[in-house]
Amino acid sequence: MGYSQCFVEIKKNSFRLILMCIILYVLINFREQVEHKMKEQPPIEGKPDNKMLFVNSSQCQINSMDPFSPTAMYHMTPMPSSACPMIKLMKPQSIDGMNYLYLIASAKELWKKLGVRRLSDIFCAYKRFVRFNDFVNIYFESTLFRFSKLRNFTKVDSGNITLRVWCWMDYGRLVYHDVFIFLPFPNPQKVNNSAPVKRLSVLILGIDSISHMHYQRYFSRVRDLIEGLPHTELWGYNRVGQNSYPNLIPLLSGQSVDEVEAKSGCYGASGGTNFDRCHLLWHDFQAAGYATIFGEDSRVAGTFTYVRPGFKKRPTDFYLRSVINEIHMRSTYFARGPLEIKCSGDRVYHHVLYDFIYRLLPHMQARMYDRGFFAFFWQTMGVHDYFQYGERADWEYYRIMRALKRRKILERTLVLIVSDHGLRYGPFVDTFQGMRETSLPIMVAIYPRSLRERFPLAFANLEANAHRLVTTYDLHETLKDVVDLENLSDERILNRTLRLRNNHNVSLFLPIPEERSCFSARIPLHYCQCDGYVKIPWNVRSIQRIAKLAVANINRLLAPYPQCEQLELLNVEDAYLRKQHKLNKTIIVRLVTQPGNGHFDATVLSKNETSLQGPITRTDQYRHQSFCAREAPIEIYCYCS
Structure with a gap:
């Protein structure tokens, strides 16, 4: 009997122990899931900071925002690294009005990246080009050249010129390809730094x-x-x-x-x-010299x-247009890293703009004292x-x-x-x-x-x-x-x-009228930030109706383009009432369509749900979904069949 009671107690204790282990496992697993969701999901958005207003006039109040809000901080992840693997072989340089291409890669770099022991193994050529229009360049004859231990440069044409340079070895293996700008320094002039500014x-x-x-x-x-x-x-x-x-x-x-x-x-x-x-702004400045x-x-x-x-x-x-054209058409390649980053030579594609700015600095410095x-x-x-x-x-x-x-x-x-x-x-x-x-x-x-x-x-x-x-x-x-x-x-x-009136175009050196509104400033209500926002239920009939009307409006734009699919409403994500427009209260609806999972924002008048206040804007990257209709404004809406 004692043995039986002992056995029963052991069974009871074992059952309790197993039950406790199961409960403990469930609790730990639940906690891990909650912590994982807390890490993966963006924080719940709080109310805008009403303690301060970016603008506070009679017809416009823009609520301030926190640049380091939890929402923003969640998206502030490190930028993925990128690299342009091509060797940095040469650089353009202007000396006393003459232009040269200088070898800057060391013998160690040439061996490490190209396996080259002798400079004579590398063959190079350059081709000068000039702009014909914004999409086409005109080319001159190619010129072959090589570097050597005794001569680490080659002289090219003088003046403000643009060249495409490429180098190869092993009977055609391309090892370098880039486009260069030459902007020789202007002639130095004696200037009076203390003279008052006559031209800004x-x-x-x-x-x-x-x-x-x-x-x-x-x-x-x-x-x-x-x-x-x-x-x-x-x-x-x-x-x-x-x-x-x-x-x-x-x-x-x-x-x-x-x-x-x-x-x-x-x-x-x-x-x-x-x-x-x-007639653009630079024409006004050109006319003034x-x-x-x-x-x-x-x-x-x-x-x-x-x-x-x-x-x-x-x-x-x-x-700069001819240079950007040439790079895009001839020397660009994908960087190692993010998809949208491209290279030319050893540098990121768009760094050519920075190079253009730096090469123009001496010209700016000279011009600011006279013209x-x-x-x-x-x-x-x-x-x-x-x-x-x-x-x-x-x-x-x-x-x-x-x-x-x-x-x-x-x-x-x-x-x-x-x-x-x-x-x-x-x-x-x-x-x-x-x-x-x-x-x-x-x-x-x-x-x-x-x-x-x-x-x-x-x-x-x-x-x-x-x-x-x-x-x-x-x-x-x-x-x-x-x-x-x-x-x-x-x-x-x-x-x-x-003489100042409440016009849409007022110099900032004059006082902007206190009564300015988005209407008088020519800002469509879809973009206007003068009003506060009140979040409203997205699943009520009126909001669903507005979303369907927005999709119908998109489909009317797509109708003349048979290559584009007609869209359907997938769901409504959010809706907001713009609360401070007494006469023109507006509603913003954020919706998703299919096919393509397109995310769109639409703004309508609350009293007239069919009255769109500005275009329907897209908030996700459509990339190649609209490859068959590359024209405004259809491109952002089209999902190609």
Whole structure:
């Protein structure tokens, strides 16, 4: 009997032990799953920070945001590394007006990367080219050359020239391929550094897809350098269009895309063949005798060349387009790393833009004392596709700003660090903060201290406008004022202020009207950030109806394109009511379509659900889904059959 009781007790204890182990296992497993989800899932978004307003006027209140909010921090992962494996074989150099190609690879590097012991094993050639139009270059004959121990350079044509260089060994194995710019230094002139500024030069450093918060988040080096310089940040700078083109056209022309492309407009009147008839900002500066510069880093996504024909004639004195064309067509290859990063030679493709800027610095330095210069640079590559790329861009623009400061170019130049919009694609844009940031790009104006002292009223207005609603229309008028500095005198500013109206295009040297609204500033309500947001249920009938109407609107646009699939509503992700528009309350719906899993945002009037307020915008990368319809605005909607 004692044995039986003992056996029963052992069974009971064993059962309890097994039960406890099972419970413990379930608890540990549940905890691991919860911790995993906490790590993998983005944080729940909190309410916007209402303690501070970026803009606080009678018709516009823009709530502030935290650049380092939990939502933003979740997406601030390290940028994947990239590398261009081709050897750094040579560099271009101009000496006393003559141009040379210099061998810079050491014997050790040649052996390690190419297995070369003798320079005579490497054969090279260069071909000079010039621009014919924005898509075609004209070529001269190829010239063969070799390096040797006694001669580590070769002389090429003199003057401002562009060359494509390639080298090979082993009867044709390509080991080097790149494109070079030669811009010999201008003749040195005696200048009086202490003379007052008669002409203010302009340098626009444009960086695609950088919101004001993203600038705060990633551009710490640039911000630290600028902190010691006179500058103004425009916290109410709001985009007016979907992508680069509709935001930069007002900056450069003072007109909207509709006005430029109308039959009576400068582009429409040409039959859409080129932009040569358009009067752009650099033409104002050219007419006043300034040297002009225009450079972009992308052949495909150029401001005037993305699904458009660009210019027939060269638009500015210095123009990078032919070089970018040549690299894209001949020498580019994929980097080791992120898919969208490409190389030419040993360098990242878009670093050619930085090289262009550095080679122009002596020209800027010379011109700022006599003619003055107007320079417009625009970077798209990297920053357009990767949230984290801002950190790399920060380092590059810090170096550029440091070089400008060292050469004292900042003492006679208005520098603008500006973007067109925030990041438009990716997981961060699907968040509430990401959606808001897309419409609030960065704009910082850095100016000489002497000008602020010379024109106190104009620069007091500029600083006061830091917290007003502004757009690229205003920036256009601001830069037109710079052509003649007498426009900034206190007397003229006072007279112009008396005549000032609540127009959409007001120079930032004048007081932006306090009563300005998105309507008077020509900002479509879909992009307007003047109103607060209230999250509303996405699964109610009215929201589902709005989403279906948005999809129907897309399908009407797609109807003339049989190669594109008709879309269907998959689901609605979020919906927001814009609460401060008393007369025009709006609703934003964030939806997903199929096929293609396209993510879209649509804005309608709450009283009229069929009234779209601006285009339906896409927030995910569609890449090759629309390969069969590369034209605006169909490209972002089309899912090719």
